[in-house]
Amino acid sequence: MAFILSASAVLLNLALYGYRYGTDPNTAQVLPFIGRLMDPSLYPNDPYVASVSAFPSLYPLVMAGLGRAVPLPALHLGLYLAGRALFFYGVWRLARRLFPSTGTAVAAVFLAAVSPLASVFAPLGEDPLMKTSLYHTSLAAPMILLSLCLFLEERWLASFGLLAAGFCLHPLAAAHLAVLYLAVAAMSPRGSRSMPGWLLFLGVCVPIGWWWSGRGGDPGPGFVEASRAWYPGHSFPSAWGPERWRRAAVYVPGLMLFAAAGWKGCAEKGKVGALMAGMAALWACGWIFAELIPVPAVVRLQPLRSDAFFTILGLAFAAERFAGLVEMRTWQSLGLALLAGAGLTELTPPHMAPFALAVVLMAAWVPEAWSRGLGWVGTALCVWCAWQWPFALSRTLLLGGAFGLAAIGRSRLSGSTASRLALACGLVLIPLLPVIASRCRTLDLDPLTDRERDFRVAQDWARERTEPGDLFILPAEAQGWRVFSRRPAVVEWTDGAAFHWQGSYLAEWRRRTADMARAGWGTSPASREGLLSLADAYGASYALVSAGSDPGLPQAYANGHYAVVRLR
Numbered sequence: 001m002a003f004i005l006s007a008s009a010v011l012l013n014l015a016l017y018g019y020r021y022g023t024d025p026n027t028a029q030v031l032p033f034i035g036r037l038m039d040p041s042l043y044p045n046d047p048y049v050a051s052v053s054a055f056p057s058l059y060p061l062v063m064a065g066l067g068r069a070v071p072l073p074a075l076h077l078g079l080y081l082a083g084r085a086l087f088f089y090g091v092w093r094l095a096r097r098l099f100p101s102t103g104t105a106v107a108a109v110f111l112a113a114v115s116p117l118a119s120v121f122a123p124l125g126e127d128p129l130m131k132t133s134l135y136h137t138s139l140a141a142p143m144i145l146l147s148l149c150l151f152l153e154e155r156w157l158a159s160f161g162l163l164a165a166g167f168c169l170h171p172l173a174a175a176h177l178a179v180l181y182l183a184v185a186a187m188s189p190r191g192s193r194s195m196p197g198w199l200l201f202l203g204v205c206v207p208i209g210w211w212w213s214g215r216g217g218d219p220g221p222g223f224v225e226a227s228r229a230w231y232p233g234h235s236f237p238s239a240w241g242p243e244r245w246r247r248a249a250v251y252v253p254g255l256m257l258f259a260a261a262g263w264k265g266c267a268e269k270g271k272v273g274a275l276m277a278g279m280a281a282l283w284a285c286g287w288i289f290a291e292l293i294p295v296p297a298v299v300r301l302q303p304l305r306s307d308a309f310f311t312i313l314g315l316a317f318a319a320e321r322f323a324g325l326v327e328m329r330t331w332q333s334l335g336l337a338l339l340a341g342a343g344l345t346e347l348t349p350p351h352m353a354p355f356a357l358a359v360v361l362m363a364a365w366v367p368e369a370w371s372r373g374l375g376w377v378g379t380a381l382c383v384w385c386a387w388q389w390p391f392a393l394s395r396t397l398l399l400g401g402a403f404g405l406a407a408i409g410r411s412r413l414s415g416s417t418a419s420r421l422a423l424a425c426g427l428v429l430i431p432l433l434p435v436i437a438s439r440c441r442t443l444d445l446d447p448l449t450d451r452e453r454d455f456r457v458a459q460d461w462a463r464e465r466t467e468p469g470d471l472f473i474l475p476a477e478a479q480g481w482r483v484f485s486r487r488p489a490v491v492e493w494t495d496g497a498a499f500h501w502q503g504s505y506l507a508e509w510r511r512r513t514a515d516m517a518r519a520g521w522g523t524s525p526a527s528r529e530g531l532l533s534l535a536d537a538y539g540a541s542y543a544l545v546s547a548g549s550d551p552g553l554p555q556a557y558a559n560g561h562y563a564v565v566r567l568r
Helices: 002-017 025-038 047-054 059-067 072-098 102-114 136-152 156-169 171-187 191-216 223-230 242-265 269-292 296-301 303-327 331-344 353-362 368-388 390-408 417-442 450-465 481-485 493-501 505-518 528-538
Strands: 542-546 555-558 562-566
Touching: 002 072, 002 102, 002 417, 025 047, 025 059, 025 072, 025 481, 025 493, 047 191, 047 493, 047 505, 059 072, 072 102, 072 136, 072 303, 102 303, 102 331, 102 417, 136 156, 136 171, 136 303, 156 171, 156 191, 171 191, 171 269, 171 303, 223 296, 223 493, 223 505, 242 269, 242 303, 242 353, 269 296, 269 303, 303 331, 303 417, 331 353, 331 390, 331 417, 353 368, 353 390, 368 390, 390 417, 450 481, 450 555, 450 562, 493 505, 505 528, 528 542
Parallel strands: none
Antiparallel strands: 542 562, 555 562
16 A cells, blocks of 8 residues: 555656756756766866765766666656655655554655645755755655654664665765754663664764765855855855745744644654754754854754754644544534645645644644634635635635635534545645646646746757867856756856865855856846956857847857857
């Protein structure tokens, strides 16, 4: 049953969120590394791609080895599907370990498949364990999640062996989980029994980590400021936008309250409590030593990203509440279950997740009259939202119906538990059906906009009509040029990631972005003089410019959104 459910969850997740190859920042950062390892003649004189020697993961080496036998696009998709299935199996196994109910495990896999918390964003560190593309994080995610399951089962050697394998692919997440294991060992009387596992983990990871740290080097002064300016999302809450703060304010306390509501029925209170305490310590460390008193080593470790484990545990507790409501056999409890599911699958406005989750959670503690009153308030809000956001009519109608059931659904609900659970899951999917139908209708897992499609076509032209050593200057909005063009670039904004693993790249990053800014990068179309000065400084042969801008240089190629001009 677990494997059939996991395979079904993979299909549902694909239909809802799709799959991306080379079009998101994560794969755009690492695919050139694989290409360079497979063909050393690619990307000459490209310092970003050269940083692969310090990249703290065996992922590029593994994929380059496999890529010699299997085309990279097919290899990535196959490994992604297998990894997703194992990930959902890990969710099933984790839920079964925490709670005895099969219905809870089914609900946990369903929520992990449809909730953006498990596929798109985490509330604090932003990155869930597994996103919608294959790169080192996604490849390591099932190993790390299964390590957590085995740890809770006290199968120490197997758990720490998988954690060591995960460390070789994604040391950041593995290190965060190792800290959480330390918290369990310190707070549990049985913690000393994990010593053989620790010896295995440290024996593998300490030499590898030492080697990586020696190749990466110290970025020197200015790292914290550069990291904040480049991308503040993982470490600097003061620079977050309103949407990030909304997510944190809704989902962190919401998942905590789900855990509190299901705490009594949890079979692993001691270990889960220690894991939660370890996460709180990591978050405090991230806040204090990245935001308030910045320490470069802590900024590089990004402790806030440990919330990926909090999200998975929180979804398991939310699933216990979801399944428990379904088992209550009343229309009111079904309405509350729908509110829980809708709150955890919110993708677009109107932002009703806070109120929906509040009604579900308060129903466990406040008098029934209060929860019914909140149901009526929710129904009125949904009527108002339907008028304000007509494009989200299916969603507001479902929420309005769920609030109404929470207010007046006193009659009994017939049918077996399995049929009621299937009904609840099906109703949660109703607002998501337009997205699923659109993706299924086009059979396109990664639909591109017209601009993105023209960018891809320009890359194809460069791969076919230029030499591997031809260097390109790119506009600021063009990210991922190297993936399909297989040609080097002076700099892309996503290249800033490299100074986190290769300290010496920070000075090069600053120099190149400053030179590009003087030529109009990110503010206005580059001038002829600016492009030629960059060409002289870096030896660039071509520049990609936005269609319509005319720098007065010979044009080699053009499409609807981009043109390529010759610089020499």
